[in-house]
Amino acid sequence: MKSNSLTERLAVCSWSLQPASPADLVAKLESTAIRRVQLALDPLLWWTRGGAFARFCGMTSQFFGDWRRAGRALLLGLAATTALCSQGARTGYPAISAARKPSIIFILADDLGYGDLGCYGQTKIKTPNLDRLAAEGMRFTDFYAGSTVCAPSRCALMTGLHTGHALIRGNAALALRAQDLTVAEVLKRAGYRTGLIGKWGLGDANTTGVPQKKGFDEFLGYLDQVHAHDYYTDHLWRYDPPTRAKPGYDGQMGFPENEGGKKGLYMDDLFTSAALSFLRINKPEPLNKYRPFFLYLAYTIPHANNEEGQRTGNGMEVPSDAPYSDQPWPATEKNKAAMITRLDTYVGQLLDKLKELRIDDSTVVFFSSDNGPHQEGGVDPKFFQSAGPLRGIKRDLYEGGIRMPLIVRWPGKIKRGVVSGQVGAFWDFLPTAAEIAQTNVTGQLDGLSLLPILLGKPQTNQHDFLYWEFHERGFQQAVRMGDWKAVRPQAGAPLELYNLSADLGEKRNVAAQNPEVVAKIEDYLRTARTESELWPIKPAPPAAAKQAQKK
Numbered sequence: 001m002k003s004n005s006l007t008e009r010l011a012v013c014s015w016s017l018q019p020a021s022p023a024d025l026v027a028k029l030e031s032t033a034i035r036r037v038q039l040a041l042d043p044l045l046w047w048t049r050g051g052a053f054a055r056f057c058g059m060t061s062q063f064f065g066d067w068r069r070a071g072r073a074l075l076l077g078l079a080a081t082t083a084l085c086s087q088g089a090r091t092g093y094p095a096i097s098a099a100r101k102p103s104i105i106f107i108l109a110d111d112l113g114y115g116d117l118g119c120y121g122q123t124k125i126k127t128p129n130l131d132r133l134a135a136e137g138m139r140f141t142d143f144y145a146g147s148t149v150c151a152p153s154r155c156a157l158m159t160g161l162h163t164g165h166a167l168i169r170g171n172a173a174l175a176l177r178a179q180d181l182t183v184a185e186v187l188k189r190a191g192y193r194t195g196l197i198g199k200w201g202l203g204d205a206n207t208t209g210v211p212q213k214k215g216f217d218e219f220l221g222y223l224d225q226v227h228a229h230d231y232y233t234d235h236l237w238r239y240d241p242p243t244r245a246k247p248g249y250d251g252q253m254g255f256p257e258n259e260g261g262k263k264g265l266y267m268d269d270l271f272t273s274a275a276l277s278f279l280r281i282n283k284p285e286p287l288n289k290y291r292p293f294f295l296y297l298a299y300t301i302p303h304a305n306n307e308e309g310q311r312t313g314n315g316m317e318v319p320s321d322a323p324y325s326d327q328p329w330p331a332t333e334k335n336k337a338a339m340i341t342r343l344d345t346y347v348g349q350l351l352d353k354l355k356e357l358r359i360d361d362s363t364v365v366f367f368s369s370d371n372g373p374h375q376e377g378g379v380d381p382k383f384f385q386s387a388g389p390l391r392g393i394k395r396d397l398y399e400g401g402i403r404m405p406l407i408v409r410w411p412g413k414i415k416r417g418v419v420s421g422q423v424g425a426f427w428d429f430l431p432t433a434a435e436i437a438q439t440n441v442t443g444q445l446d447g448l449s450l451l452p453i454l455l456g457k458p459q460t461n462q463h464d465f466l467y468w469e470f471h472e473r474g475f476q477q478a479v480r481m482g483d484w485k486a487v488r489p490q491a492g493a494p495l496e497l498y499n500l501s502a503d504l505g506e507k508r509n510v511a512a513q514n515p516e517v518v519a520k521i522e523d524y525l526r527t528a529r530t531e532s533e534l535w536p537i538k539p540a541p542p543a544a545a546k547q548a549q550k551k
Contacts, residue, residue: 304377315377
């Protein structure tokens with residue numbers, strides 16, 4: 001599917017980025033399907049009360065076949081929408097049903113460290129919008145990623161299983177299977193409109209793991225995590241299902257702006273525009289019976305473009321290093337800071353859009369990162385203290401590699417400015433989202449719902465242990481049990497033990513002083529994982545650490 005402009009290429013996509021002006025509307029009504037007309041409307045027009053009439057036209061067109069026959073219903077539609085708009089004018093906003101389910105947004109950063117945000121102690125990088133998100137919601141201090149690298153961490157987030165039970169336990173070219181239940185599938189069955197924008201990494205094209213086969217109604221982004229290194233790629237993957245009103249899309253979408261090495265379109269900018277349009281079009285309202293949505297917005301910031309870093313020494317791709325251009329920092333560090341502040345700006349735009357659409361009180365927003373800060377693309381994670389007070393970085397099972405920011409906001413439900421020490425992990429998101437959506441999940445999960453603590457109620461259901469395993473450097477394991485943290489650096493090696501309440505930086509191995517704690521964790525480790533032919537226990541190969549840097 002080729003066309004001359006980005007607007008035309010996305011004209012039939014539900015997250016159209018550059019809608020045509022209303023002046024083009026009359027011609028479009030006579031020449032194209034009504035769904036395309038809806039998506040061509042100006043965003044501000046589309047979601048005003050007056051836009052309800054245009055939406056009614058679209059609905060009647062789908063029932064009557066074409067615009068001419070649908071015209072016979074327009075008088076009835078005019079009367080209905082006039083009544084609706086009049087009622088809205090009297091009340092200010094349509095009444096919300098007591099049974100209305102909230103929408104859910106999960107925003108995921110890529111390689112953002114525990115200490116990269118102002119609300120987690122960062123002093124040099126500006127993150128006012130994420131700091132505002134924390135001030136308006138709950139900030140977790142003891143929350144963990146699914147793994148210390150991309151694919152297994154995202155697998156844990158989507159499936160509710162830790163890396164001892166999940167299919168994908170490392171950065172390998174594996175695809176989720178039909179039987180691997182995802183949070184998107186759970187929410188779709190519960191009546192949610194589901195969308196994924198950004199980085200997937202759990203199934204390439206023509207596999208069982210593509211987003212549209214794992215519960216997502218719509219998708220725009222990268223399928224493969226290595227492809228996601230390229231912030232100025234000349235193509236992405238897109239899925240938009242066909243309907244009677246539009247042909248749909250399933251395949252690669254090209255971007256001539258970036259062909260031949262040009263850098264005309266920054267992908268995370270595109271993802272933000274797509275997300276804003278997704279919110280606008282899928283806003284719960286009377287005409288869609290207040291259907292809620294789930295948006296998984298998986299940015300690639302601040303991951304490095306490793307290949308660009310190898311070529312030029314600076315893999316931190318960003319359109320501008322503002323607002324840090326005048327800082328006496330290395331170029332790579334200025335770029336990294338600019339990327340994080342750019343991400344923060346995206347979050348601010350999304351929060352503003354929720355308020356503009358008057359759905360912020362009925363939308364739960366989660367923000368986190370997939371693993372610890374990287375040492376790639378020419379940056380040094382110590383420059384900004386990106387891991388905060390924690391030991392380790394990406395690819396480490398020490399706290400700096402797996403302990404992540406988690407911020408959750410739900411106005412009117414989650415108290416403002418709460419800081420929680422509740423221990424949780426990525427595999428808790430699926431059961432938490434399911435309880436928010438008032439639906440049940442069948443099958444074995446490692447996660448538990450954190451909804452009680454979010455709502456200020458006692459969290460009676462607690463983890464006995466959190467578990468991780470990592471395969472890029474042989475076979476490594478980690479366990480959190482209460483305030484105790486255990487790390488096995490290699491298969492067969494004795495456990496290291498740290499008391500996080502007294503030694504957050506994991507500097508003092510106290511295994512010898514606490515044999516009963518070590519014995520309890522060893523006993524747990526005997527049943528913590530299921531054997532996998534794909535992920536056998538193995539010794540560390542000599543070049544494991546060097547090979548791991550490729551992804």
